[in-house]
Amino acid sequence: MNKIESANQLNGFLNGVVKHAGLKLKYRITVDPAIADDRDWERPDILVEFAGPDSSLLLERGAELLRSLELLAMEMLRLPGNEHEKINFDCMGQRKARLEELRLSASVAAEKVRQSGTPYHFAPMSSRERRIVHLALRDEHDLVTESTGEGLRRSVVLYPKDQKSSQRI
């Protein structure tokens, strides 16, 4: 991916989207953004940050519109799935807040699995969010994560390690 060219394409795309949708939003596109230490797992090549009176529209229902714009932008750039991490859309610190939420639910789930000895099923998530959950739990050596289900129903399941390995043939 040519970062500068992609940033220019993103600008042309978003300019039209914001204008034709009548959204009161401004956005800033940064190539090779500086990333805070607590987000070192996420190193996008291009960061797009939205602000403005219609930010709330982007953030409703779990930032559904923000994620939709991000997906359309990645498709517009013809980015293959393994390069989706290179583009990151954010608005009012939503990503950081969501990251903290996912990490917290991962740690609560880990305790539940240890106490109950039974698997914990997370709600369905995007591939990017599932990755965050897998990473958040990778140092819990007595537990194992696995993704299950298809398409929009795909979700992470957290197992006690001994139980999971005994299921494998």
Place this chain on the structure above:
Amino acid sequence: MTDQAPNPKALIEHVAKALVAAPDQVIVEQVDEDGELVLELEVAEDDMGRVIGKSGKIARAMRNLLHAAGEKAGRRYELEILE
């Protein structure tokens, strides 16, 4: 920041043309149906997958965007992809 009324036809045209391989074959018609504005999108046969996406996720993203524009306009916009 822009301050203009939503233009759903231009919006879908803009997004669809950015997604497909044959932008000159993108056609968007708008039809008024009981107060709801339906945007009918037609693309080249080979581009259908590009506007629908795996499990319909591209089409869903376009609909989300269109609904937001509708919210700004105070009316309901719907997207139909013609096969």
